Amino acid sequence: MIETLEARRYLAVDFLPRQTVRVSGDADDNVIEFTRSGGNVIITVDGVDEATVAISSISRLYVYGRAGNDQITFDPTLTFTTFIYSGYGDDTVIGGAGNDRINGGPDNDFLDGGEGDDTLFGATGNDYLVNGPGSDDFHGGPGFDWVDYSSADDDLVISLDNFxxxxxxxxxxxxxRSAEGVIGGDxxxxxxxxxxxxILIGGPGNDTLSGLNGSDTLDGGLGEDELYGGLGNDFFIADDSEADLLEGGGGVDTAKADDDDALTDILFFYS
Incomplete structure (x- = not known):
């Protein structure tokens, strides 16, 4: 086992038949990087190479950000299983190609699992969760949390229903359902x-956005979109110079739209 490398930094490697690696930051703003060099992974903390471990020997890896605004990043070709706890601070975590479990802390975190079947937990704070290839789970939490699908090129179907x-x-x-905002693809x-x-943002393409209950903001983006507010006092954005369909539903609804748009059950309109 590798014990204390510095008073403020700790790295442990359990030498089992297949190793469990644990890396921890401290109260400062740490930069923790996992880069690939041939068949090895180089673990760097704040610009210092702390350890080199054979990739074939790693079964799982734990990273603890602790306090501070930390950056934790993995080479996109690394495929071992990781468990990441970013801790306090506004942290940025970018996973590799393995099946990652990334837990944000009580502040505003940016979490990107990369490839693989990842599970992202925003925890408290206003968090930003990024979709990648694989079958992913996105959990929000207290605060306003986003799930970003803007890198997707194909048609998306997304419903905040825990399925x-x-x-x-x-x-x-x-x-x-614990996520509040969704950004669609192209x-x-x-x-x-x-x-x-x-807040639902369609982006380019002919999108269909449905707010259901709650006071929602629906932004179709470019394309001929259909926006359905449902119950609640909703706000529609459809000023893209294309013919959109906007349906308010219950509540006092407002639309920023064009003259070519078709509006139903919307009380206030401006362009």
């Missing part, structure tokens, strides 16, 4: 909110 039915066809993601997306106050 594994989200993403492109066959992706089988699960965007939980194609024709269907995004359905929850009972919370959601």
């Amino acid at each position: 594994r039915n989200d993403g492109v066809f066959g992706e089988l993601d699960n965007v939980f 194609s024709n997306d269907a995004i359905t909110g929850s009972n919370l106050n959601n």
Whole structure:
């Protein structure tokens, strides 16, 4: 076992038949990097190479960010299983190609699992969770949390309903109700909110956005979009110079739209 490397930094490697590696930061703003060099992974903390470990010997890896605004990044080709706890501070975590479990802390975190079947927990704070290839789970938490699918090129179907039915066809993601905001991709997306106050952004393409309950903001982006507010006092954004369909539903609804848009059950309109 490698014990204390410095008074403020700790790295432990359990030498079992297949190793469990544990890396921890401290109260400062740490930069913890896992880079690949041939068949090895080089573990760097704040610019100092702390250890070199054979990739074939690693079964799982634990990273603890502790306090501070930390950056924890993995080479995108690393495929071992990782468990990451970012801790306090506004942290940035970017996983590799393995099946990652990334836990944000009580502040505002940016979490990107990379490839693999990842599970992202925003915890408290206003967190930003990024979709990648694989079957991923996205959990929000207290605060306003985003799930970003903007890198997707194919049609998306996303519903904030705690079921594994989200993403492109066959992706089988699960965007939980605890997330409030969703950003769609470049194609024709269907995004359905929850009972919370959601912000749904379609992006390019002919999108269908449904707010359901809550006071929602629906932004179709470019394309001929269909926006359905549902219950609650909703706000529609459809000023893209294309013919969109906007339906308010219950509540006092407001739309920023064009003259070519078709509006139903919307009390206030401006362009």
